[in-house]
Amino acid sequence: MVFVKTHDISELTSELIGKQVVLGGWIEDLRKLGKMSFITLRDVSGISQVIVKGELNDNLGEINRQSVVSVKGIVQETKARDFAFEIKAEEIEVLGKAIHPLPVDPIGRVESNIDTRLNHRALDMRNQKTASIFKLRHYVLQSLRKTLVGKKFIEITTPKIIGSASEGGANLFSLEYFGKKAYLAQSPQLYKEQMTIGLERVFEISNFYRAENSHTGRHLSEFTSIDIEAAFMDYNDVMDVLESLVMDVYKFTSENCKKEQEIIGHTIEVPKSPFERITYNQCIEELKSAGEKVEFGDDLLDSHLRIIGNNHPGFFFLTDWPMKLKPFYIREKDEDPELSRSFDLQYGYLELSSGGTRLHNPERLKNRLREQDLDPAQFTDHLKAFDWGMPPHSGWGMGLDRLMTTLIGIDNVREVVLYPRDPDRLSP
Amino acid sequence: MVFVKTHDISELTSELIGKQVVLGGWIEDLRKLGKMSFITLRDVSGISQVIVKGELNDNLGEINRQSVVSVKGIVQETKARDFAFEIKAEEIEVLGKAIHPLPVDPIGRVESNIDTRLNHRALDMRNQKTASIFKLRHYVLQSLRKTLVGKKFIEITTPKIIGSASEGGANLFSLEYFGKKAYLAQSPQLYKEQMTIGLERVFEISNFYRAENSHTGRHLSEFTSIDIEAAFMDYNDVMDVLESLVMDVYKFTSENCKKEQEIIGHTIEVPKSPFERITYNQCIEELKSAGEKVEFGDDLLDSHLRIIGNNHPGFFFLTDWPMKLKPFYIREKDEDPELSRSFDLQYGYLELSSGGTRLHNPERLKNRLREQDLDPAQFTDHLKAFDWGMPPHSGWGMGLDRLMTTLIGIDNVREVVLYPRDPDRLSP
Numbered sequence: 001m002v003f004v005k006t007h008d009i010s011e012l013t014s015e016l017i018g019k020q021v022v023l024g025g026w027i028e029d030l031r032k033l034g035k036m037s038f039i040t041l042r043d044v045s046g047i048s049q050v051i052v053k054g055e056l057n058d059n060l061g062e063i064n065r066q067s068v069v070s071v072k073g074i075v076q077e078t079k080a081r082d083f084a085f086e087i088k089a090e091e092i093e094v095l096g097k098a099i100h101p102l103p104v105d106p107i108g109r110v111e112s113n114i115d116t117r118l119n120h121r122a123l124d125m126r127n128q129k130t131a132s133i134f135k136l137r138h139y140v141l142q143s144l145r146k147t148l149v150g151k152k153f154i155e156i157t158t159p160k161i162i163g164s165a166s167e168g169g170a171n172l173f174s175l176e177y178f179g180k181k182a183y184l185a186q187s188p189q190l191y192k193e194q195m196t197i198g199l200e201r202v203f204e205i206s207n208f209y210r211a212e213n214s215h216t217g218r219h220l221s222e223f224t225s226i227d228i229e230a231a232f233m234d235y236n237d238v239m240d241v242l243e244s245l246v247m248d249v250y251k252f253t254s255e256n257c258k259k260e261q262e263i264i265g266h267t268i269e270v271p272k273s274p275f276e277r278i279t280y281n282q283c284i285e286e287l288k289s290a291g292e293k294v295e296f297g298d299d300l301l302d303s304h305l306r307i308i309g310n311n312h313p314g315f316f317f318l319t320d321w322p323m324k325l326k327p328f329y330i331r332e333k334d335e336d337p338e339l340s341r342s343f344d345l346q347y348g349y350l351e352l353s354s355g356g357t358r359l360h361n362p363e364r365l366k367n368r369l370r371e372q373d374l375d376p377a378q379f380t381d382h383l384k385a386f387d388w389g390m391p392p393h394s395g396w397g398m399g400l401d402r403l404m405t406t407l408i409g410i411d412n413v414r415e416v417v418l419y420p421r422d423p424d425r426l427s428p
Numbered sequence: 429m430v431f432v433k434t435h436d437i438s439e440l441t442s443e444l445i446g447k448q449v450v451l452g453g454w455i456e457d458l459r460k461l462g463k464m465s466f467i468t469l470r471d472v473s474g475i476s477q478v479i480v481k482g483e484l485n486d487n488l489g490e491i492n493r494q495s496v497v498s499v500k501g502i503v504q505e506t507k508a509r510d511f512a513f514e515i516k517a518e519e520i521e522v523l524g525k526a527i528h529p530l531p532v533d534p535i536g537r538v539e540s541n542i543d544t545r546l547n548h549r550a551l552d553m554r555n556q557k558t559a560s561i562f563k564l565r566h567y568v569l570q571s572l573r574k575t576l577v578g579k580k581f582i583e584i585t586t587p588k589i590i591g592s593a594s595e596g597g598a599n600l601f602s603l604e605y606f607g608k609k610a611y612l613a614q615s616p617q618l619y620k621e622q623m624t625i626g627l628e629r630v631f632e633i634s635n636f637y638r639a640e641n642s643h644t645g646r647h648l649s650e651f652t653s654i655d656i657e658a659a660f661m662d663y664n665d666v667m668d669v670l671e672s673l674v675m676d677v678y679k680f681t682s683e684n685c686k687k688e689q690e691i692i693g694h695t696i697e698v699p700k701s702p703f704e705r706i707t708y709n710q711c712i713e714e715l716k717s718a719g720e721k722v723e724f725g726d727d728l729l730d731s732h733l734r735i736i737g738n739n740h741p742g743f744f745f746l747t748d749w750p751m752k753l754k755p756f757y758i759r760e761k762d763e764d765p766e767l768s769r770s771f772d773l774q775y776g777y778l779e780l781s782s783g784g785t786r787l788h789n790p791e792r793l794k795n796r797l798r799e800q801d802l803d804p805a806q807f808t809d810h811l812k813a814f815d816w817g818m819p820p821h822s823g824w825g826m827g828l829d830r831l832m833t834t835l836i837g838i839d840n841v842r843e844v845v846l847y848p849r850d851p852d853r854l855s856p
Binding site for chain 2: 206
């Protein structure tokens, strides 16, 4: 039989009853009952029952579960409760055999730990919970781009191989590039700022790299970042953009991914808007009230953020951080130069995004570099763009993987990344 | 003045006549005529004329062209032919000074070569031709994803840092990864094949890396690739997907990017469909007729492809290549095992895409690896997935940058990549 799939399982409708279809998928279950066999056939779209009788049943032989088959047959009504229709098989061909036993159970009856599942990620994708997470991610990406395109941001692609260690230079992967030393970009920060000169509002959703020896559920060496930068916007404006982006993702997936929510076993609750905006100084007061020994200028530790996160569950902005805690490109507040026009978007204790108004004056930018013991000569290519008529601009970067964990209600970013990379994991 | 931009220039309508607006943009031209000045103000969306009179004009001082300003003023009708409206200025503030002279002329009156423009890419983005290319690219990305999502492909993100040299190992960038040797991915080939096990139809649009010491107008070390892989599809099916994808891109940009085409000075002509499908054997005959000394099994040289490209201008598929010219994962034709189920999409002599039906039988795949002097042990992580019920599958990868050059009618991919990377170019 030359195999041409005519329908996804989800495309079977009552109009097809009595008609011949060809399906392709994998055998989730197979029960032989004497003169009949029942196959539970799954494809990416859904699940169906296949009835095998007569000669075809006699010649069926041994087929391991999870093997891939094509099924030609007639669509008919079914009495089985779990299926809308069933297929009376006319031809069955095994296209891809599955070994038995398999290294993980794709039905999820036997639970495997995350490492085992990641080591067999392709098979893990037959687990409907895992598949649903990545279908959800597919919708999240669509929602993100729809919102940003709607707000007239232009999609750009910045280089990931860079010639100089931007943003200070810590935690960079380095490589040899035709006899020169190069690095993998940690973020599109400098490039996206430069692009505001002519394109005004830009965004990028791409992979970036951090050589940080972290072993937590929220750090990876390769992560997907959503970045925007916008001319003529203040940090309050880009917080507004970020807030509507997050709201849209929640609304879009809540409405369009009912099946995925059901399978994952988590209902996406659209958060309340507007998100609370709490200043760093307020945080310090809250922490002091909670008995913590903190002073203005201290960075907030994970333990601090857990206290603040408990006080403010869900999404909130943490704004106006001390300048000394912020990277060189962040702009101070006019009314209090010790404070910056900056923010983090938090989900409880989890930092999702960091952003702010940028310095756009080249002299002040050079001074800030020197204040942070960075050498302006290392930033020549970047700094020269600030002499060409640089608009005031603001932006942020948000970790897509972390956003996904809030949406699904899980802790480990490895659940939402196909093939995660961390200090211990470089394969598959 | 606290600056809040109220409108993009393209948002000015006759309903706003007599009303106050605040614009932000850069000064493309400034003419002082005694008691009046005329400013040509441009932003990402368009161009407007600003009239400065009275005290404001007296205090205007020197402002270099290309400086970024905010303009508060009243919208009024204009007699100037080039503008729909003009703004009678009430306040003008210089937000970002431009030096004079600038290293490249953003108006494009003085032409700069591509290297000079790339060295000052941010400023080059003020050149409306350059900006239009990247606006067009933004629309192309939207069209690509719309078509693939419509055909029920699921967007995935594969790792770019990989632990073993896939696809043979030539031309890979290597890096140190927490004490281990790692590589930058050349393509998502092995990962996207694995994903068909559970997700069936997947796509990715992302950057990949090739350490090839090429100095041509169509090779870069970092390039954007569009990749698909689909279970239960033959190479003819994925050629159909590719053809409609290309057709959709041409139709979408032809209709939605009128202004960009005008500025670039190139009209996007929707190609004729279906694309011709020419076999490798036909090519060899054509080349022989043209007096070339070629035999079955020879790879087609650039000079050959130029002859074939002249015979078949525009898009065509070049199919059924000899197996020995194809990578290990390509499947042979049942009726002639020396030929493969493979294709290239050509635009004249330019190769845009390469694809085919894949081997999905693990034993045959291992044999092919050995035939190509590759060690199956190097591919353990990949091969084991073929024991879990691998569906027959096909796919292709297409260079986005090359596709863009066909759309715009230019030769050099550097024109369509923001910050290109080649053996000589690692910055900015």
